[in-house]
Amino acid sequence: MIETITELDALRARVNGWKREGLRVGFVPTMGNLHAGHYSLVMLARQYADRVVSSVFVNPTQFGPNEDFTRYPRTPEADTTGLEGAGCDVLWLPTVESMYPFGVELAARINVPGVSGVLEGAHRPGHFDGVCTVVTRLFNQVQPDVAAFGKKDFQQLAVIRQMVTDLAFPIEILGGSIVRESDGLAMSSRNQYLSADERPLAAEIRKTLLAMRDAAASGRPRQEVEAEASRRLAVAGFAVDYAVIRRPDLSEPADGEKSGKVALIAAKLGKTRLIDNLEF
Ligand code: PAF
Numbered sequence: 001m002i003e004t005i006t007e008l009d010a011l012r013a014r015v016n017g018w019k020r021e022g023l024r025v026g027f028v029p030t031m032g033n034l035h036a037g038h039y040s041l042v043m044l045a046r047q048y049a050d051r052v053v054s055s056v057f058v059n060p061t062q063f064g065p066n067e068d069f070t071r072y073p074r075t076p077e078a079d080t081t082g083l084e085g086a087g088c089d090v091l092w093l094p095t096v097e098s099m100y101p102f103g104v105e106l107a108a109r110i111n112v113p114g115v116s117g118v119l120e121g122a123h124r125p126g127h128f129d130g131v132c133t134v135v136t137r138l139f140n141q142v143q144p145d146v147a148a149f150g151k152k153d154f155q156q157l158a159v160i161r162q163m164v165t166d167l168a169f170p171i172e173i174l175g176g177s178i179v180r181e182s183d184g185l186a187m188s189s190r191n192q193y194l195s196a197d198e199r200p201l202a203a204e205i206r207k208t209l210l211a212m213r214d215a216a217a218s219g220r221p222r223q224e225v226e227a228e229a230s231r232r233l234a235v236a237g238f239a240v241d242y243a244v245i246r247r248p249d250l251s252e253p254a255d256g257e258k259s260g261k262v263a264l265i266a267a268k269l270g271k272t273r274l275i276d277n278l279e280f
Pocket of ligand 1: 029
């Protein structure tokens, strides 16, 4: 049976008890409205830990003023059942007051320079500060040995890895593979904002990523591939924030560079902003 914990003292007592028994603790932070992608992270964490804690907290500090914080879908019953099915031992449900005891305005904030400033960081100013601010608190609350984050948020994973190294958190970070719908759309809580007309079009993002990979592999110059991807998405009805090819650290690769790369897209379909990526 999954145990739901809402008080920090109770969480600490449970985790300390496990640690006294010599058990390794895994952690999967989430904002709820869970889907197969989240559950795959719980199962991944389980492979590296004896017990798994997952948190559900819709974090106000990572949403911009015009973003979807208030309408972000909240589905606590389904989340609890799903987490239990995936093998999660404890569901940690902090309140806003316990997460930010001095209030959001006075919260100590974490900024990871460089990797936080580009792509998502440029289009959503302050977003990664909010993510790092809450993940730091969650790490201090849960004190896991290992934590899993999805690769759909490729840049978030890079930011978290840099933060963990820089701040010397004794936590192993795992990246979980992207889980997709049958037409290739990456699973995301935001997919449910798509209208019935928009939903089939959303698969174009994955097709564009595959086309970017193939064009880059055939030797076409990077900037040409990126421009063609943006055009293709615009023709399909997207408002494109970026369609780019980067190194895994998100710096710009030189033409002809052979090392591993990643194609990343962020684009809006109607009111829904979607992101996806493909490593190659
Ligand atoms: O990826 C998410 O769902 C969130 O950014 C996270 C890591 C749970 C922090 O709020």
